[in-house]
Amino acid sequence: MPEVGIGIAGYGMMAKAHAYAYTVAPVMRSLGCRPRLRLISGRDRDKVSRAAAAYGFEAWTADWHDLLDRRDVDIVDICTPPGTHAEIAEAAAAAGKAVICEKPLAVSFAQAAAAAEAVRQAGVLNAVGFNYRRLPAVSLMKRMIDEGGVGSVRLLRAVWLSDEFVDPAIPFDWRFDRSMGGTTIADLGSHLIDMATWMAGGIAEVSGQSATFVPRRSNQAVTVDDASSALVRFESGALGVFEMARMAVRRPCDFTIEVNGDRGTLAFAYPRLNELLYGEGADRPGLYGMRTIRAEHESHPYARNWWPVGQGVGYGATFVNHLGDLLDRYPEGPWEPDFAQGASVQAVCEAIERSAAERRWVAVSEVMAGAGIRP
Amino acid sequence: MPEVGIGIAGYGMMAKAHAYAYTVAPVMRSLGCRPRLRLISGRDRDKVSRAAAAYGFEAWTADWHDLLDRRDVDIVDICTPPGTHAEIAEAAAAAGKAVICEKPLAVSFAQAAAAAEAVRQAGVLNAVGFNYRRLPAVSLMKRMIDEGGVGSVRLLRAVWLSDEFVDPAIPFDWRFDRSMGGTTIADLGSHLIDMATWMAGGIAEVSGQSATFVPRRSNQAVTVDDASSALVRFESGALGVFEMARMAVRRPCDFTIEVNGDRGTLAFAYPRLNELLYGEGADRPGLYGMRTIRAEHESHPYARNWWPVGQGVGYGATFVNHLGDLLDRYPEGPWEPDFAQGASVQAVCEAIERSAAERRWVAVSEVMAGAGIRP
């Protein structure tokens, strides 16, 4: 079996999750190639060297440019903070590497669009780390919508609550700095937007609002939103509501997404990640209610790669399923979601941000046009 | 014990629920007076006479004006469709009756404000039927917020999903006619707005959107929204999100309301109506998570009137608790929520409606000013 060389930029939690996935995927499922963890980069020599040993990399470097120079690195996987994504991605593409980039793709739509254009011109495979799509239950939800399980989508709501920012004593870092891309809209909302548009199609326009409840940390001004929400009009005419907040006490990472169509309802809640609720309009009236589908049946997405039904997977499975799919389609492709989709998500994020700032409905096409992109 | 004469206008489901409550309240709790069901009115002689017998009324009439003429009717309780509320309420007030009016108070803010002014000038007790406040768990939620359980409120979300309008074959009736007051914003949203403002204070401005997915029924144009959502800015600066829809398949009457403050989270979901979720920021870290409070402990609102903890109450309890409170405070008062609060809720409903139509943020004060009311 051919080997494919992996280089990861960054050594934090995301790098750990990706290393986990590269290690696990070949055990859990058949793949067209076998990944080898060639090189990991990070500026802190001490930490990156320890990460390299722990994650099983053959080598480490303090300079991410080394990833580009290595012939045996086929895929550059970017797990650094958002502010650095686009630069690394563009350089990797220019070096002819396939590129996987954690979300959000960039700190602005313009930057994301430029990155998308760069990979297009370079003709390299490219993907954005919207891993939650590959939750088995979320993949099943998408499949059921595509198969007509809810009919025509009319309403969609998606909420992500965390308590990451509740403590006002958390010191200032890049997450609180707009220029580094750390908005709550981009951090949490980008996942919701990706899943929502995957399921219900493109978003035409938005009305947003934001708040920063802890305006200063470590005596520096916080320049990102602590919480935002948005009304959304899909191109199809469906209505959507999004909310994303890092200020919800005792909500560790609770996201929910629900779709109501003219023939059914599908609802997912991350705290019960192996389940999917399905309300089927045509079900026998005497059984009025919803099914709790155990989204691990052998007929469900990814189920055969994992455990017998009822045993359950966790967060890690999203990375195994995602990166496994990418490896399995390497080098032919296509990969999805790709940078173009990542840029589209970024356009919606930016539309929400602009809408909140200007207190008016903003069309996503306006954001795209403003960046010189024809929607 | 003094008796108080009750006259109900209308004989449908709401009248049944109120009759249930007047019958039950004296059994379940001590009251300052004993209600007597004197007279019920309705235009369909056959139906109203049967309702009178079933609900235990002493008499019935086809003309609601008869309620005003009866000396032994002390309280006029209005359970007719919204389009008729204000007229009956004003007449009852003019006749010196205490008035209880189902929600929404009127079909417009101007009409609601006029009704509120009428009862104020008449000096009669007045109340609006926001019964869900008196769900024990919702009352407990309010009490805990007032006692500082969540600290300063930052975020509030409230969603009401029903499937009442899903079937396109439902023929046209008053619920689909804007002039009769049957918007989804007013029908479902008014409850959410009432609970939200009760818990988190006044709403300053809103951005709304609406859709009508089934535009014609029985060959008539549907002039109400099937579903709406709104962003909300509270006067305190807190952010809110509302959604109300009668187009959610297999969602019979599922409303949720959650409040996130700087020190805690409280969340209620109607399908588990005897429970209240509480995430307390100061709780021991090792117990990270939320408590599921069984909102029936003897220390909780209304609990001593009902059953031992764990047994549970249902929808009917909201009416018993609400009308019981009103009876217990008759004739001294105060009653709450009153017409003034009903009119405030209507102002928010109208602001959402206008915002959706004009696609811009609308201040609630603008609605009030437009009706000649100084906010």
Next chain:
Amino acid sequence: MPEVGIGIAGYGMMAKAHAYAYTVAPVMRSLGCRPRLRLISGRDRDKVSRAAAAYGFEAWTADWHDLLDRRDVDIVDICTPPGTHAEIAEAAAAAGKAVICEKPLAVSFAQAAAAAEAVRQAGVLNAVGFNYRRLPAVSLMKRMIDEGGVGSVRLLRAVWLSDEFVDPAIPFDWRFDRSMGGTTIADLGSHLIDMATWMAGGIAEVSGQSATFVPRRSNQAVTVDDASSALVRFESGALGVFEMARMAVRRPCDFTIEVNGDRGTLAFAYPRLNELLYGEGADRPGLYGMRTIRAEHESHPYARNWWPVGQGVGYGATFVNHLGDLLDRYPEGPWEPDFAQGASVQAVCEAIERSAAERRWVAVSEVMAGAGIRP
């Protein structure tokens, strides 16, 4: 509509619940007769007189024998502690009254069987207060089993957990006194046994165990079990497991009952009393899981008497449904469950008790034979 005179013996929580039901039933549903609360009895004059006023009785007495002498009392409803049930029931039957008796019917099978024989010989209508049968979801569960929804029943488990006895400082009273009938087996278990045998048929034999964790209260020996459990063999060959405990911290009244047949599973949990879980073996494999039936659909038992689907009923509805059914079938009958069923339940209770004491399997027929009853 004919009136039927009600006399209640006892004025505590159960009497309140029954009074509630007699008051409510005529409002919520059509009945063949209208109940009148004629007389309530209780030894504490002060308390019973107040209860009479609160519950709406026309009169009260300190001597339950007065219930028998009143011509206008048609039904004697016994809500006193278990130790007094049989005596009052037999006297009422002898006086020609229809008799409703709270559970457990008696303090022993022999006593229960004698009471059943007494009502049989007197030819009076008789019923035992197994109210939980009339929970809409439990009634629906029974109906679905009868209609083949689970196929042939193989396994049944039923657990009732409360914390009623956790606090060792609770002083001694009749509940801790075996001679007064207050075993946990009889108090909680009798409901489980009634529901289980209703759904799955007669019980052939049992193996039980019991414990009394707080052996003395107020310096008196506690002579009842704090907790018991039992293995059960149904006559059909199905296996059952029961557990009943009043020693489960923070479990207020949490009972569950689940049936597994060769074609399906049905599960009910009292804390979600308006729901019924249904796992249907023949359901599409891709929907693997269970349905959460909202047991309030208009096609479900009792639903049309109550609220629109999704609103929910509470504990009180069990009494309204139960006593409503009895009133509706008065005076023709039949009433169910009747004293014969109450005695059958008592036989199983006694078999568990004996089995726990003698540490061996005990056939229910052995208990019956020991009392001179041919099974």
Next chain:
Amino acid sequence: MPEVGIGIAGYGMMAKAHAYAYTVAPVMRSLGCRPRLRLISGRDRDKVSRAAAAYGFEAWTADWHDLLDRRDVDIVDICTPPGTHAEIAEAAAAAGKAVICEKPLAVSFAQAAAAAEAVRQAGVLNAVGFNYRRLPAVSLMKRMIDEGGVGSVRLLRAVWLSDEFVDPAIPFDWRFDRSMGGTTIADLGSHLIDMATWMAGGIAEVSGQSATFVPRRSNQAVTVDDASSALVRFESGALGVFEMARMAVRRPCDFTIEVNGDRGTLAFAYPRLNELLYGEGADRPGLYGMRTIRAEHESHPYARNWWPVGQGVGYGATFVNHLGDLLDRYPEGPWEPDFAQGASVQAVCEAIERSAAERRWVAVSEVMAGAGIRP
């Protein structure tokens, strides 16, 4: 870092899970050694060779004896059907290998005890695959019990429901053959017994019942139980109830375990495997109810090895945590649970089996004595 050579006997689902764990553990946590997957054995050359490639083994063999001969195999990990466990384990111990054996340890207590004696005499590290102990929430439950969170344990109930055997068309295989060790008591019950005794101490005696609902498959007699249940008396005097069934339609793998002590309740349900319910008797009365602990807080067992709180782990984590602990304590030890504990569990299994056959209470000590072991 020293390497430790792993040899696995068997190539099925359990072998996959173990291979997953050996691969993942070094990525997720620091370990004292690094496992190398040296050799995997299995009789089907085709299947074992493919498994070797997929799981990342360096070599494969059709004869498990080869595992013993290899110098570079330090740990023999037995993932074959139960009927072969003891023989392989004893041979591995004799060859000086550390031994990890999937549960149940053997097909009888005598056989299990002999295996335990063999490893003791050989002086090799030994462990049994009760992986569910290492579910973070179950480990937390144990820790909270040890720390006094529930006080003195009084009641314990544990139920395991699966639908593995529901379909009567499943052909006969070793799972239906008593001589191969495939009883439901041993397959599902052994996990429950292990967790229960870990949490609540030794079991003194049991009363069991069993049934085989599908007595023949492929025209062969099924010699195992489809479902069993047992009453249990712990040495402490606490009462227990166990149930294990592979005949519960649409119950994929739903186990629950709950402990009630004099000061608290802890309850775990596998379908929500990242949560633990805690009812604390001393909690403020106004918060009456239970906490839902998200068993992923950084202070919780294993949490620091995994993801941020709220993300969740799945079934695979049990193996990573378990085998990771063993690797981390290699070669010093101790390992737990070990063969002695595996044999103790087997004694309880056998006591339940005997009790069900002989229809009487059976002391665990009787089983042990019958095998010549002094309890």
